[in-house]
Structures are given as C-alpha cells and as structure tokens.
Amino acid sequence: MSATTSTVGGRWLVGATLAVxxxxxxxxxxxxxxxxxxxxxxxxxxxxxxLPDADYLRFRLVTAYGGTGADPVPGDLITYLHWCRAWxxxxxxx
Numbered sequence: 366m367s368a369t370t371s372t373v374g375g376r377w378l379v380g381a382t383l384a385v386x387x388x389x390x391x392x393x394x395x396x397x398x399x400x401x402x403x404x405x406x407x408x409x410x411x412x413x414x415x416l417p418d419a420d421y422l423r424f425r426l427v428t429a430y431g432g433t434g435a436d437p438v439p440g441d442l443i444t445y446l447h448w449c450r451a452w453x454x455x456x457x458x459x
Contacts (some may be wrong), residue, residue, distance in 0.1 A: 373422065377436040384439035391443065394450040 385395045403415035416422075430437060 373426070374436045377439065380439040381442045384443055385446070388443060388446070391446045391450065394446045398446065398449055 385391060399415050402417040402421070404410075404418040407413070407415045417425075426432070426437060429441075
C-alpha cells in the first residue's frame with residue numbers, strides 16, 4: 366500500500382469514488398483535479414493510481430481537519446469539487 370492510500374484509507378477512496386459517481390456534473394472537475402494533483406510519475410509506482418503526493422495530502426488533511434487522524438468525509442470531496450468548479454467564475458470578476 367502506498368503512503369497516500371494509507372493516509373486516507375482504502376475505504377475512504379471507495380466512498381469518495383462512489384460519491385463522485387453520484388454527481389455526474391462534477392466528473393470533469395474531478396478528472397481535472399486528479400490531473401492537477403497526481404504525483405509526478407504516478408504510473409511508475411504501485412498502486413499505479415493518479416493519487417496526490419502523500420506529503421501534500423497529509424498537509425491538506427491536517428489543515429482541513431486539524432490532524433485528528435480520522436478519514437475525511439466523502440461529502441467534503443463533493444463540496445471541494447463544487448468549489449473547484451466555481452473558482453474560475455469567482456476569480457473572473459463576473
């Protein structure tokens with residue numbers, strides 16, 4: 366198991382994937398974020414998934430949840446993806 370999957374847990378990855386699948390309007394946003402956040406050379410290392418760098422993910426989880434060690438709620442991912450989708454409009458001044 367990679368450091369990233371041990372950071373969030375395999376159960377969380379499944380729950381997060383299912384949460385995103387229930388929101389087709391966020392699929393392109395999710396794919397864009399996967400592309401932006403995937404660790405460089407992810408295809409050369411097991412588990413061969415485009416996961417973020419473990420240190421970056423750990424930092425983001427501590428800043429978001431205070432370092433409690435608990436897995437994030439998959440619904441928070443949906444909120445984050447809505448924010449990512451809206452961000453260009455917010456910053457464009459329209």
